């Protein structure tokens with residue numbers, strides 16, 4: 451087998467998944483990912499206890515090799531996604547993403563997952579940059595420690611977390627020291643680069659409406675930040691904490707680079723939104739060609755194999 455990964459006893463047939471938020475809010479979108487042989491696992495849109503419409507539109511804008519969004523956590527509510535993952539247990543794995551507006555809500559949601567029949571991987575999003583008045587939890591190392599400490603006192607199923615990008619090596623040291631205390635299944639790095647701003651020359655206004663135009667930046671432009679975060683975590687986290695590399699992927703070369711830096715799975719957001727799900731076949735075939743040209747027979751032969759210059 452050429453391309454595979456495993457996270458917490460869950461085996462993936464392939465390495466490519468969608469980034470949460472893209473093509474995963476409705477059951478029909480999730481079905482399309484589930485039925486695509488090149489998708490290793492659908493990830494659901496981060497769910498809150500109650501369904502949400504999200505922020506005022508326009509809340510998403512694409513520019514050359516990038517995107518900026520302030521979607522504001524639009525989702526169909528936790529029960530919708532829990533029901534989806536519970537009723538599709540015979541297919542490939544599905545990653546259940548949850549978010550919350552408070553620590554209390556986070557704990558309540560995870561109690562519901564713990565009590566449910568779902569035994570797959572849950573991912574706690576601690577890095578949404580777009581809920582008005584709510585900071586990205588994972589930039590507060592103490593708050594992150596406090597939540598994880600409470601969560602792991604009762605939560606016994608596989609649980610990973612979605613992190614924002616960090617930009618200072620001491621911050622990597624600090625967050626990794628927190629995360630290494632817990633039996634996390636994985637870290638998903640990175641969420642969008644929070645609170646960018648893009649203006650439209652003609653209108654002299656921001657390109658998105660919420661938050662005075664501030665929004666999370668994604669797409670190929672953020673590849674160096676994403677690779678640095680994957681690498682920094684792979685060098686610091688316990689080896690049993692796997693890594694989902696997210697950010698900047700446009701080509702098969704980008705997928706290869708993420709895996710070389712230490713990613714177990716690689717997720718695609720902006721470019722998936724631009725090209726649609728046919729992208730997964732193209733990236734898969736492109737990666738196989740790179741591997742063939744380099745003489746690799748499986749992703750394990752180069753995963754986390756970044757060399758010295």
Ligand code: RRO
Pocket residue numbers: 471496519520521522523524549575577578579580581641642666
């Ligand atoms: O819905 C959003 O505004 C959103 C979320 Br929850 C997230 O985690 N990352 C992002 O860029 N947008």
